[in-house]
Amino acid sequence: xxSDPKAVLTGAxxxxxxxxxxxxxxxxxxxxxxxxPITPSTEVVERIAERFPLIGGVFIQMEDEIASSxxxxxxxxxxxxxxxxxxxxxxxxxxxxxxxxxxxxTPCVFVxxxxxxxxxxxxxxxxxxxxxxARWGSHGDxxxxxxxxxxxxECFDLTIKAFNLSEQYRVPVLLMMDECVGHMxxxxxxxxxxxxxxxxxxxxxxxxxxxxxxxxxxDLVPKIVKAGDGYRIHITGLTHDEKGYPVMTAAAQEKLIxxxxxxxxxxxxxxxxxxxxxxxDADVVIVSxxxxxxxxxxxxxxxxxxxxxxxxxxxIVVWPFPEKRITQLAGRVKSxxxxxxxxxxxxxxxxxxxxxKAPVYLVPHxxxxxxxxxxxxxxxxxxxxxx
Amino acid sequence: xxxxxxxxxxxxxxxxIESFLRTDRMPHIWCPGCGIGTTVxxxxxxxxxxxxDLNKVSVVSGIGCTGRVAGYLNLDSFHTTHGRPIPFxxxxxxxxxxxxxxxxxxxxxxxxxxxxHFIHAARRNLDMTVICVNNSIYGMTGGQxxxxxxxxxxxxxxxxxxxxxxxxxPYLADSCGAVYVARWTAFHVRHLTKSIKEALAKKGFSFxxxxxxxxxxxxxxxxxxDGLDQMIYYxxxxxxxxxxxxxxxxxxxxxxxxxxxxxxxxRPDYLTLxxxxxxxxxxxxxxxxxx
Numbered sequence: 001x002x003s004d005p006k007a008v009l010t011g012a013x014x015x016x017x018x019x020x021x022x023x024x025x026x027x028x029x030x031x032x033x034x035x036x037p038i039t040p041s042t043e044v045v046e047r048i049a050e051r052f053p054l055i056g057g058v059f060i061q062m063e064d065e066i067a068s069s070x071x072x073x074x075x076x077x078x079x080x081x082x083x084x085x086x087x088x089x090x091x092x093x094x095x096x097x098x099x100x101x102x103x104x105x106t107p108c109v110f111v112x113x114x115x116x117x118x119x120x121x122x123x124x125x126x127x128x129x130x131x132x133x134a135r136w137g138s139h140g141d142x143x144x145x146x147x148x149x150x151x152x153x154e155c156f157d158l159t160i161k162a163f164n165l166s167e168q169y170r171v172p173v174l175l176m177m178d179e180c181v182g183h184m185x186x187x188x189x190x191x192x193x194x195x196x197x198x199x200x201x202x203x204x205x206x207x208x209x210x211x212x213x214x215x216x217x218x219d220l221v222p223k224i225v226k227a228g229d230g231y232r233i234h235i236t237g238l239t240h241d242e243k244g245y246p247v248m249t250a251a252a253q254e255k256l257i258x259x260x261x262x263x264x265x266x267x268x269x270x271x272x273x274x275x276x277x278x279x280x281d282a283d284v285v286i287v288s289x290x291x292x293x294x295x296x297x298x299x300x301x302x303x304x305x306x307x308x309x310x311x312x313x314x315x316i317v318v319w320p321f322p323e324k325r326i327t328q329l330a331g332r333v334k335s336x337x338x339x340x341x342x343x344x345x346x347x348x349x350x351x352x353x354x355x356x357k358a359p360v361y362l363v364p365h366x367x368x369x370x371x372x373x374x375x376x377x378x379x380x381x382x383x384x385x386x387x
Numbered sequence: 388x389x390x391x392x393x394x395x396x397x398x399x400x401x402x403x404i405e406s407f408l409r410t411d412r413m414p415h416i417w418c419p420g421c422g423i424g425t426t427v428x429x430x431x432x433x434x435x436x437x438x439x440d441l442n443k444v445s446v447v448s449g450i451g452c453t454g455r456v457a458g459y460l461n462l463d464s465f466h467t468t469h470g471r472p473i474p475f476x477x478x479x480x481x482x483x484x485x486x487x488x489x490x491x492x493x494x495x496x497x498x499x500x501x502x503x504h505f506i507h508a509a510r511r512n513l514d515m516t517v518i519c520v521n522n523s524i525y526g527m528t529g530g531q532x533x534x535x536x537x538x539x540x541x542x543x544x545x546x547x548x549x550x551x552x553x554x555x556x557p558y559l560a561d562s563c564g565a566v567y568v569a570r571w572t573a574f575h576v577r578h579l580t581k582s583i584k585e586a587l588a589k590k591g592f593s594f595x596x597x598x599x600x601x602x603x604x605x606x607x608x609x610x611x612x613d614g615l616d617q618m619i620y621y622x623x624x625x626x627x628x629x630x631x632x633x634x635x636x637x638x639x640x641x642x643x644x645x646x647x648x649x650x651x652x653x654r655p656d657y658l659t660l661x662x663x664x665x666x667x668x669x670x671x672x673x674x675x676x677x678x
Contacts, residue, residue, distance in 0.1 A: 054669060078486060237466065
């Protein structure tokens with residue numbers, strides 16, 4: 001399926017990451033957005049509000065992020081593609097509805113333009129402190145997908161990817177931007193609509209009386225229908241059977257919850273995306289994502305100039321995490337260095353998957369600005385000295 | 388013998404509302420004497436004569452005893468999170484304006500945790516019907532005080548009696564801009580059925596409060612007898628006053644109950660305003676939004 005040519009602004013643009021995200025959503029077919037103002041994410045919904053009336057979309061500024069994060073789910077069950085956009089404090093408020101989307105297998109996109117926390121923190125300044133919250137923030141067990149762009153171009157491209165993955169796996173997909181990427185302005189190429197691949201919603205088309213809303217296909221993902229089509233569906237956040245009916249037993253829980261986790265886990269190799277540079281001969285591997293992947297480049301170049309073999313693994317899809325690749329690399333590299341704008345989050349994931357075969361060094365940062373590449377460089381040196 | 392039983396079963400007439408229910412989910416969870424089932428009966432009878440295409444009716448509930456209504460109705464039905472059926476319904480309605488959207492939930496769900504959503508949906512005049520079963524208490528969690536518990540009533544979290552001012556729900560809905568506001572009790576089944584039918588036919592934000600007994604957790608703790616005693620109380624103490632000023636219909640502990648249709652007015656709903664506004668703004672470039 002291709003994008004709608006009437007809505008896609010094909011051409012070369014000079015856009016910030018937030019606006020590129022709005023255009024990505026439009027290109028992906030999103031026609032319902034609910035949001036609540038919060039810096040540094042507001043520009044995403046401002047552009048949506050500007051663009052939607054003439055392309056048949058509805059934007060509504062809700063009374064809070066709790067409302068926004070469930071209004072989009074109502075819109076999805078009425079047949080739209082939908083998204084909400086926020087930053088840290090709003091993201092915290094949305095956690096319950098990430099759980100609802102996971103439990104009811106509602107395809108939708110949550111954008112978090114990360115700022116420094118906790119609490120109100122530094123509203124206009126960057127951080128990457130919501131990465132673990134993205135994975136584990138709602139109560140109970142479930143799987144999600146999280147993606148981290150490092151440029152306005154990727155904000156466009158990966159927003160489309162976020163929608164496509166949400167439709168393919170019927171999960172909430174979290175686009176984990178950061179303030180720098182959101183407010184950075186660069187050249188963004190928007191391709192012709194016919195070159196933009198759209199993953200269509202997995203609508204059921206079998207006999208009406210045989211439809212079971214939560215009976216999974218082979219890839220563990222069930223087919224969906226929408227309200228108004230005569231299926232008389234029941235959708236609940238309670239533990240449910242394949243019919244969608246609440247069943248309050250351990251057996252029903254055992255049948256449902258592992259599937260919600262495994263539909264991501266078993267398809268992880270298809271979902272995972274990362275980019276590697278100079279990995280083949282590397283003694284030290286930098287693992288980074290988002291804006292930090294760009295801040296790390298001067299440090300890597302400096303080290304390589306001095307003959308230190310440093311490679312770079314940049315996470316594009318952060319969750320599911322490329323566990324196998326890290327384990328594989330741990331068997332042959334001397335160390336990993338993980339710079340991130342937090343006090344250690346993805347660092348622990350690298351460490352866990354290195355299984356003690358290679359030491360992992362964190363380059364922490366409290367947020368508010370980005371790392372000084374020197375700190376990353378110094379940690380590269382330190383990691384080789386084994387300190 | 389078996390044949391005899393079969394014959395008897397075949398001769399039992401089908402309940403006229405059965406086709407509106409997910410009978411494969413019976414028995415339901417509601418206690419004997421609870422008023423929620425009675426309200427569902429009225430709702431289905433209103434639907435029956437409403438002329439609505441039932442495939443286009445969606446019911447959205449929150450969490451709690453009344454929150455279970457969606458799950459028993461043989462319609463597209465959504466059992467959402469605590470306090471959030473209105474914003475879910477907002478997305479549903481705006482994404483497909485063809486749908487008739489009904490929010491069916493309890494007083495705690497809609498007016499404590501969900502209060503903010505109620506006032507904004509009414510202000511926006513979203514085209515939906517909100518039915519609130521008010522049993523004066525949190526039933527499912529064991530009888531805690533609610534924003535509707537009358538002063539002096541006992542609840543599990545006000546063991547010495549409630550001293551917080553409760554909401555006057557019709558006044559709240561009226562002042563936020565609802566186009567249709569009514570209150571009935573579980574005793575007033577005919578009035579209620581008619582009122583639900585009117586609300587469903589109304590374009591914009593319509594609201595019906597239904598007082599209903601919770602014999603297990605409210606009546607028992609307050610020594611008000613069982614469900615039937617509470618129905619007798621409704622019967623003997625209700626006064627029908629259509630058009631009553633909503634300011635004057637606040638409830639006190641076992642006081643007189645003013646019921647009736649208090650508000651029935653017209654003002655353009657959200658999508659009408661949106662379409663008119665953009666048409667004015669963009670002229671021919673704008674295609675009126677229909678979903």
